[in-house]
Amino acid sequence: MDAKVLCLGLLARGETSGYEIRKSFEEGVLGHIQDASFGSIYPALGKLLDEGLATVRTVEQPGRPPKKLYSVTPKGRIALVDALMQPPEADRLRSDFLFRLLFAELFPTHRLETMVEARIDELGRKIAEMESCQEDHVAAGEHFLHGYGIAIYRAAHAYLEEHKHEILSQSLLAERSAAE
Amino acid sequence: MDAKVLCLGLLARGETSGYEIRKSFEEGVLGHIQDASFGSIYPALGKLLDEGLATVRTVEQPGRPPKKLYSVTPKGRIALVDALMQPPEADRLRSDFLFRLLFAELFPTHRLETMVEARIDELGRKIAEMESCQEDHVAAGEHFLHGYGIAIYRAAHAYLEEHKHEILSQSLLAERSAAE
DNA sequence: GGTTGCATGTAAATGGTTACATGATTGT
DNA sequence: ACAATCATGTAACCATTTACATGCAACC
Numbered sequence: 001m002d003a004k005v006l007c008l009g010l011l012a013r014g015e016t017s018g019y020e021i022r023k024s025f026e027e028g029v030l031g032h033i034q035d036a037s038f039g040s041i042y043p044a045l046g047k048l049l050d051e052g053l054a055t056v057r058t059v060e061q062p063g064r065p066p067k068k069l070y071s072v073t074p075k076g077r078i079a080l081v082d083a084l085m086q087p088p089e090a091d092r093l094r095s096d097f098l099f100r101l102l103f104a105e106l107f108p109t110h111r112l113e114t115m116v117e118a119r120i121d122e123l124g125r126k127i128a129e130m131e132s133c134q135e136d137h138v139a140a141g142e143h144f145l146h147g148y149g150i151a152i153y154r155a156a157h158a159y160l161e162e163h164k165h166e167i168l169s170q171s172l173l174a175e176r177s178a179a180e
Numbered sequence: 181m182d183a184k185v186l187c188l189g190l191l192a193r194g195e196t197s198g199y200e201i202r203k204s205f206e207e208g209v210l211g212h213i214q215d216a217s218f219g220s221i222y223p224a225l226g227k228l229l230d231e232g233l234a235t236v237r238t239v240e241q242p243g244r245p246p247k248k249l250y251s252v253t254p255k256g257r258i259a260l261v262d263a264l265m266q267p268p269e270a271d272r273l274r275s276d277f278l279f280r281l282l283f284a285e286l287f288p289t290h291r292l293e294t295m296v297e298a299r300i301d302e303l304g305r306k307i308a309e310m311e312s313c314q315e316d317h318v319a320a321g322e323h324f325l326h327g328y329g330i331a332i333y334r335a336a337h338a339y340l341e342e343h344k345h346e347i348l349s350q351s352l353l354a355e356r357s358a359a360e
Numbered sequence: 361g362g363t364t365g366c367a368t369g370t371a372a373a374t375g376g377t378t379a380c381a382t383g384a385t386t387g388t
Numbered sequence: 389a390c391a392a393t394c395a396t397g398t399a400a401c402c403a404t405t406t407a408c409a410t411g412c413a414a415c416c
Contacts, residue, residue, distance in 0.1 A: 066396090095268075103260075148339050219404060222368070222370085372405105377400105
């Protein structure tokens, strides 16, 4: 799925601007499952206009740059549904953190521990934050995805907490044998 | 982390070829957390040679194309450790499936159900497969990551199974109101 | 006889990020 | 004063994917 479908989807939830679309990818549920930067959003919106899948109106704002609010057209809504009905591409995860764990034995124990603890903290913070904002998920899948996110992060948190000793002891072992 | 570090890491686990590196990303734990195709692996290996971080030897094979087995040099090992000591980039997930769930109300119920059930099945198969091959994870982080993967997939599986009715009922709701 | 697996590599095309350009306002 | 937020957009750059090129062996 390219930036065009992503934008189309966001527009389908209501009139928005490129700037606000970017924000959607930074925070909230969407931020965890997709990403797009200005450099891909603005050209995508332009293309949607060209193809008649969206329309714009410019809203002047006193003391602020004018906003361009995009809306999806009926044709755009059809194009969105068409795209969504395609079988979804396989999920792709890219985790530098997990890759590093594969090389645990190359780390000094304290470094590995710091990294793992940092991740555990980060997960804890994410979970707390998500649990605290269970409002405004009136919209269809939003609430569902919110719960999904919490479930996954909790599982990751629990696993790291319960098994971190395994990987830390391996690093220790390497250090001990290196000292010999 | 770019393809160079990825390859360097794989070489650090023992002499390999570009072809075998590709396979590592297709199957096994690595396949779930990183990806690289031939088009990025071969050039990366070439660069590693240029920079003196790896060496090659060609192994002729009767009735098979000759293999180029790459090894990491001491300099390469240092470069790998340097790279791994950098703070890891944030994980990035790209999930078309989860994105689609955000637009559950645009799906006919049976279509949504098919998609969700397909995902549940897929997760079930992955879990079964991972549980069945708990061998050869002698290497440092491999066993740890294997368990991590199972934990995450189980959480996803359980959540979908327990909450699918929520999202399906929403789609149903949309259909009912459309029929009115 | 066709597909899959083994095995390497290149080139074109894609797609996206990063950085730049601009500029006012609000908060520290 | 300085950074951050709001707001749009372009262009250069980067990396990766996809497709192509080649060819033999084993399996169905």
